[in-house]
Amino acid sequence: MAALLEVQDIHTFIGQFHILQGVSLEVPEGSITALLGRNGAGKTTTLKSILGLTPPREGKVIFLGEEIGGRRAYEIAAMGIGYVPEYRAIFTGLTVEENLRIAERRKGDLKRKADFIFTLFPDLKRLYRLPGGQLSGGQQQMLAIARALVPDNRLLLIDEPSEGLAPILIQELMGAIRRLSAEVTVLLVDQNFQMTSRLADRYFMIEDGRTVRSGAMADLLNEPDVIRRYLGAVI
Amino acid sequence: MEKTGFPLWLRRHWPGLVILTLMSLFPFLAGLAMGDPAAVPPEIQGVGRVLALAETGRAKFWQGMVIQMFILAVFAMSYDLLLGYTGVISFGHAMFFGTGGYVVGLLVKHAGWSAGAAVGVLLLVALLQSLMVGALSLRVKGVYLAMVTLAFAEFFYILAEATDFRQYTGADDGLHGIYPPPFLSPTDHRTRFYFLALVFFLTMYLAARRLVNSPTGRVMVAIRENEARAAMLGYNTFVYKLVALVAAGVMAALAGALNAFFNLGVTPSVLSVATTIDVLAMTIVGGAGTLTGPVLGAAIVHLLGYWLNRLFGQTWVLLFGVTFILIVVFLPYGIVGTVQARSWRWRAVWRERWRRIKEGRKFPLPS
Known part of the structure; x- marks a missing residue:
């Protein structure tokens, strides 16, 4: 299976801090790949480096066979990468409809995707005309994911979607991510190992800005020591 | 039964239509109430x-007061396209307003052009000027952008004050004798000029509304909220900011031209940072991020300035400062902004409650 996205040994600096010191990963098409690691390991920075928001100084980012390192963020996004940032990054001053419509890359995107989006997140239909700022945390998270589904994205980068959500909402969110992964490839970052371990097929583990392990999620689940050591999680 | 077509349009727009009617009748009502019958x-x-x-x-x-309010309202709306809608803090907006006055002034007075032709050329000049300023200043953000735009504005201010060009610009005395066509003279035909200003204001208001309600306008709002997020949706945010700056610059320049025709002249003070501060105050008092806000803000600031000045003389600035602080403290989103923010919530809550009552279900509201 050819990799949709390939990250080869990237080094990223924020100010003078050497945050990523050699992250490599591969996201095969049609999969959910999890990016694991403790707080501060460099997961979000990896996503931002892929997107060109914090461009890597060294290494390569290859998407659809093209080197995209060094391109502008909006150009990378327009190639078909959707980003769902952490902290429910919606536009609070725009209505639910406007939040979705603004994500259109071609006219009619929203019309074509509306049914799919409302099947995943039925709440959004009911809240269509409300300003995003009046939605609850869970609803805002749904909207943030829905927004990334409006254009024809090949890859979604989803950062900490379960953060601050009630367990029942996490269940709903997991269902939605599983269903949307039938249409689009996902690179998922989440602290909630229970969730990522059930969703993802493959994983890459980062520690101190370096990729330290990778493989099939099923194999990782057989190694409780590794999980405890790198993630502090118990399964 | 949902109303459609004209009744719906009327229901949505009646407050605006009432205000427009009053504005159209104002010169005649004022004539009846305050005209001098002996004259x-x-x-x-x-x-x-x-x-x-x-x-x-x-x-x-x-009528003259209201004409100035129209002009300032357009100027404030143009500033709000940047500040309120796109989140671009420019300290150089007076530059465009002043350029409008000086370009038509130089062309009408020294080149002997007609007012119409001068305004035509001004459109081109303002377009080029705002493109150039935008292309250079929008590369930086926040305070740095404010400083770069301030530097540009000061450049034009110094140019207008420079004694080297006194024969053209009048230096610090200003450029006087900028006459519109005689049939629109603000001294002889004030009412005609009033309607010119009203039509100008209305056109600019509708144009601005068209822009902010367009897809481009939504991207501008998205940039204001979070530029990186807007970029992540695939928008070249620089281009959108440039569009906002050019629209704002051209609008401000046209307002500046009308201002010069109304005052029959222009002085370097229109290019000064004080002019930018004025327009900033108008926008903030009225409510940044709305179109009616700056209009209301312009009217309030202009009227308040006039009355405070009449009542208290030189100390009016101090009193105005106190009023401004009170408005900012008690109406943090400006007059229109605060009312809108509260009524939005209020209306949304009641709409939701009503829907649930109709469905016969009782759930707590999403918060």
Whole structure:
């Protein structure tokens, strides 16, 4: 299976801090790949480096066979990468409809995707005309994911979607991510190992800005020591 | 039954239509109420008398006040396209306003051009100027952007004050004798100029509304909220900011041109940072991020300035400062902004409650 996205040994600096010191990963098409690691390991920075928001100084980012390192963020996004940032990054001053419509890359995107989006997140239909700022945390998270589904994205980068959500909402969110992964490839970052371990097929583990392990999620689940050591999680 | 077509349009727009009607009747009402009957020959009667009264006494003065409000309102709306809608803090907006005045002034007075041709050229000049300033300044953000735009504005201010060009610009005395076509003279035909200003204001308001309600306008709002997020949706945010700056620059330049025609001249003070601060105050008082806010803000600041000045003389600035602080403290989103923010919530809550009552279900509201 050819990799949709390939990250080869990237080094990223924020100010003078050497945050990523050699992250490599591969996201095969049609999969959910999890990016694991403790707080501060460099997961979000990896996503931002892929997107060109914090461009890597060294290494390569290859998407659809093209080197995209060094391109502008909006150009990378327009190639078909959707980003769902952490902290429910919606536009609070725009209505639910406007939040979705603004994500259109071609006219009619929203019309074509509306049914799919409302099947995943039925709440959004009911809240269509409300300003995003009046939605609850869970609803805002749904909207943030829905927004990334409006254009024809090949890859979604989803950062900490379960953060601050009630367990029942996490269940709903997991269902939605599983269903949307039938249409689009996902690179998922989440602290909630229970969730990522059930969703993802493959994983890459980062520690101190370096990729330290990778493989099939099923194999990782057989190694409780590794999980405890790198993630502090118990399964 | 949902209303459609004209009834729906009327229901949505009646407040605006009422205000527009009042604005259109204002010169005549003012003429009847405040005109100087002694100044109109008694043989003129009927409609002619009302028209003539509007050109006399305090009726004429108050038309002038409202004309200035229209001009300032357009200037403030243009500033709000940047500050309120796109989140670009420019400290150089007076540059465009002043450029409008000086370009038409130089062309009309020194080149002998007609007012119409001068305004035509001004459109081009303002377009080029705002493109150039935008292309250079929008590369930086926040305070740095404010400083770069301030530097540009100061450049033009110094240029207008420079004694080297006194024969053209009048240096610190300003450029005087900028006459519009005689039939629109603000001294002889104040009411006609009033309607010119009203039509200008209305056109600019509708144009601005068209822009902010367009897909481009939504991207501008998205940039204001979070530029990186807007970029992540695939938008070249620089281009959108440039569009906002050019629209704002051209609008401000046109307002500046009308201002020069109304005052029959222009002085370097229109290019000063004080002019930018004024327009910033108008926008913030009225409510940044709305179009009616800056309009209301312009009217309030202009009227308040006039009355405070009349009542308290030189100390009016101090009192105005206190009023401004009070407004900012108690109406953090400006007058229109605060009312809108509260009514939005209020309306949304009631709409939701009503829907649930109709469905016969009772759930707590999403918060």
